Amino acid sequence: xxxxxxxxLEGPYFSPEQNAAxxxxxxxxxxxxxxxRIFAHYPQIRIWSVAPELPGxxxxxxxxxxxxxxxxxxxxNAVYEEVVAAVENGYTMITHFFNGMSRLVRxxxxxxxxxxxxGLALDDLTVEIIADGCHLPPPLLRLIYKVKGSxxxxxxxxxxxxxxxxxxxxxxxxxxxxxxVEIENGVAxxxxxxxxxxxxxxxxxxxxxxVHKAGVPLVQAVRMMSSTPAAILSxxxxxxxxxxxxxxxxxxxxxxxxxxxxxxxxxxxxxxL
Numbered sequence: 001x002x003x004x005x006x007x008x009l010e011g012p013y014f015s016p017e018q019n020a021a022x023x024x025x026x027x028x029x030x031x032x033x034x035x036x037r038i039f040a041h042y043p044q045i046r047i048w049s050v051a052p053e054l055p056g057x058x059x060x061x062x063x064x065x066x067x068x069x070x071x072x073x074x075x076x077n078a079v080y081e082e083v084v085a086a087v088e089n090g091y092t093m094i095t096h097f098f099n100g101m102s103r104l105v106r107x108x109x110x111x112x113x114x115x116x117x118x119g120l121a122l123d124d125l126t127v128e129i130i131a132d133g134c135h136l137p138p139p140l141l142r143l144i145y146k147v148k149g150s151x152x153x154x155x156x157x158x159x160x161x162x163x164x165x166x167x168x169x170x171x172x173x174x175x176x177x178x179x180x181v182e183i184e185n186g187v188a189x190x191x192x193x194x195x196x197x198x199x200x201x202x203x204x205x206x207x208x209x210x211v212h213k214a215g216v217p218l219v220q221a222v223r224m225m226s227s228t229p230a231a232i233l234s235x236x237x238x239x240x241x242x243x244x245x246x247x248x249x250x251x252x253x254x255x256x257x258x259x260x261x262x263x264x265x266x267x268x269x270x271x272x273l
Contacts, residue, residue: 002264005233006046014075015051020100020195022075023179030056049074049095052086065090075100080113087124094119096158097127099135120147126232128156132201133209134187141214150220154229155206160198208257
């Protein structure tokens with residue numbers, strides 16, 4: 001069976017101005033006693049998305065770095081100077097690049113870079129992109145690839161429970177009191193189309209989008225789905241590429257990037273050949 005390497009916790013420490021599909025009822029500022037307690041209960045957390053401009057977020061960044069958690073900037077209204085401070089205090093990644101984050105703004109006639117532009121400007125930051133063909137248009141995917149390169153881009157599905165299904169409605173979060181989303185044209189929307197409500201994409205669709213719509217070379221698109229994520233999680237010694245001694249987690253796809261063959265740790269899980 002496929003291996004789960006850990007959890008990526010999104011929130012609850014986000015900017016209310018950039019909540020997107022995040023439920024505003026639960027957004028708050030980070031408190032050490034709270035996030036330390038959460039991690040004590042769930043040590044599987046490997047990545048934690050936080051808005052670094054919030055009070056206490058820089059302290060949390062240092063704590064995450066010291067505890068082996070990847071600090072990622074997400075759902076943030078920060079400007080460039082705040083992003084730089086975040087990098088100096090342990091943040092190394094940006095969650096769902098260009099989605100749920102600030103853009104270039106003008107304040108008192110002066111121009112300030114938002115999180116999006118800061119991610120392009122700062123070489124040290126790795127970025128996640130939801131390459132489902134809906135969250136970001138192909139020209140923007142090409143721009144991000146041109147600036148960051150495959151070693152600094154991680155393709156992510158951001159998929160919710162309706163991934164890979166044909167349903168037209170679903171729920172984010174709790175089935176009892178979560179947020180309803182509408183699914184159309186291959187993506188989930190919040191009611192009223194105010195924002196996307198998550199992705200329903202599978203990983204093969206991300207590679208297909210980067211190659212067929214964004215014009216990225218196949219080898220580089222695969223790299224963003226394999227070796228780059230492995231390096232981010234520090235498991236590149238056994239995952240993310242094919243070489244002697246590594247786990248035999250392999251798949252084969254056709255020209256349309258439809259999965260034909262899957263092997264997990266040397267055992268065949270799927271064979272359509």
